[in-house]
Amino acid sequence: MQELLYLVHRFPYPPDKGDKIRSFHLLKHLSQRYRIHLGTFIDDEMDHKHLERVRGMCGETCFLDLYPKSARIRSLSGLLSGQPLTLPYYHDKRLQAWVSNLLETRPVGTILVFSAAMAQYVSHAMNIRRVMDFVDIDSDKWMQYAATIAWPMSWIYRRESKLLLNYEKQVARLFDSATFVSEAEADLFKRLAPEVAEKITYFNNGVDADYFSPQNIYPNPYLAGIDTLVFTGAMDYWANVDAVQWFASNIFPAIRLQLPKVEFYIVGTRPSAAVMALADLPGIIVTGAVPDIRPYLAHASIAVAPLRIARGIQNKVLEAMAMGKTVVASPQAIEGINANPDRDMVVANDESDFINRIIELLQNGSSRAIGHAARTRVLEDYNWKKNLGRIDALLSQPQTI
Known part of the structure; x- marks a missing residue:
């Protein structure tokens, strides 16, 4: 050998x-x-x-x-x-x-x-x-x-x-x-x-599409009767910290003003002090490390990726797509991912775009067609x-x- x-x-x-x-x-x-x-x-x-x-x-x-x-x-x-x-x-x-x-x-x-x-x-x-x-x-x-x-x-x-x-x-x-x-x-x-x-x-990169599969059965980690937005990632990484701070301060309050039952879950290991402080804001939950992120993706209404600093490929986006979720992401978060906006995912260019697109999806029901196309894209290109x-x-x- x-x-x-x-x-x-x-x-x-x-x-x-x-x-x-x-x-x-x-x-x-x-x-x-x-x-x-x-x-x-x-x-x-x-x-x-x-x-x-x-x-x-x-x-x-x-x-x-x-x-x-x-x-x-x-x-x-x-x-x-x-x-x-x-x-x-x-x-x-x-x-x-x-x-x-x-x-x-x-x-x-x-x-x-x-x-x-x-x-x-x-x-x-x-x-x-x-x-x-x-x-x-x-x-x-x-x-x-x-x-x-x-x-x-x-x-x-x-x-x-x-x-x-x-x-x-x-x-x-x-x-x-x-x-x-x-x-x-x-x-x-x-x-x-x-x-x-x-x-x-x-x-x-690839994704283990058998592991990250919407066909598996996952316990629901969320309370009944709420819509959930989820962000996953290592929460001591600067780009992730910046993303959730921006989303929590500039985007989420406007969404919750119109849809009071919406909650924003930040799921990931080693949350920094700045991330932990976000849990004091209404409707925001910081989980810290969890045994398995798949239940949080499977039962979320929408996966969000509001990254402003990014290079390469975001695995968090690919994993959510593999789970058949509708992903609302910034242009930076999808750079390098071979996907078609509005078919495989939703791209939001600024704060107002994030607010409007997420509210529209939640009011009309998160698009199953987008989630299905997202998983198909992963199966085709990220093996x-x-x-x-x-x-x-x-x-x-x-x-x-």
């Missing part, structure tokens, strides 16, 4: 948030063809209970704890070195030593790196085929963040965006091939870095086995550098 080094910035299990969903399915898929040596960081104490499960899918492993507070302090060294702060945040001498020793002692024929920050560990491995899965254009996220906050953090985020884009371009030049999470994301990077356009491609076939072809090609 061929040997492959797989570097991931976050422990790829459980697959309960965007990057971990993709990194886990890559691991699961590739373990059928390769002896995988996995190097990764653990930034959530709860992940330790899953270590043996992941080890069982791998050859050699290096799992290192990463403490976000100390990592943020360490990242400040980038201000002196001229690096993007992301690189020292994820730098660890122990992981570098493990990678170097592995490449010297094992017949590794291919390297797959997940997230740009991890490329620093194999910058010297020029005689091995290297494939970079950028997933998203992280540098663009930092530019979006910069537009939402005041100086001096806006300056730091703009700096990070500029330096990280330069680093992403450098990695794309050095690696044999680079992938993104959608065709739209890949096309944007080609425009940003036309000199490496021929190396850039993509493979879509893991089909989409991961694209990475197989990239990894098996001969080295080009």
Whole structure:
């Protein structure tokens, strides 16, 4: 069995948030063809209970704890070195030593790196085929963040965006091939870095449509006689926090004024203090972590995705679509998703659009036709086995550098 080094910035299990969903399915898929040596960081104490499960899918492993507070302090060294702060945040001498020793002692024929920050560990491995899965254009996220906050953090985020884009371009030049999470994301990077356009491609995420299925029976977590709007996601992630704050402050009150029995459920792990504070507002419920998000999707009237900051593909949108729900989403939330507005989902361009479209759907009954079309779209375009076939072809090609 061929040997492959797989570097991931976050422990790829459980697959309960965007990057971990993709990194886990890559691991699961590739373990059928390769002896995988996995190097990764653990930034959530709860992940330790899953270590043996992941080890069982791998050859050699290096799992290192990463403490976000100390990592943020360490990242400040980038201000002196001229690096993007992301690189020292994820730098660890122990992981570098493990990678170097592995490449010297094992017949590794291919390297797959997940997230740009991890490329620093194999910058010297020029005689091995290297494939970079950028997933998203992280540098663009930092530019979006910069537009939402005041100086001096806006300056730091703009700096990070500029330096990280330069680093992403450098990695794309050095690696044999680079992938993104959608065709739209890949096309944007080609425009940003036309000199490496021929190396850039993509493979879509997938959804376990048997697991996220409206045909299953789920207990109803909601009170009888109410309409429910639901948002799902990791609730310590800035883009999600911004989305629910905006929706709760600028959109939901106007909906509830006309439809007093509507409630807004925020369902997801690790809600920040800002998210928890939203539970003090009328009609808003913050659940925190739940054993299973599917009942909240299955019995919701509408799934909402009011993201203002987004890159790549939103798994929360795909999962709701797979559940046959009508999704009302911002343009940012559906960027990269192959779907037709008003047939597969509803797109709301601003606050008044969100208000009017949601009220219309609730008054007339959330459209079953949209929900059915949404699930059909997922079944056609977001199948893991089909989409991961694209990475197989990239990894098996001969080295080009």
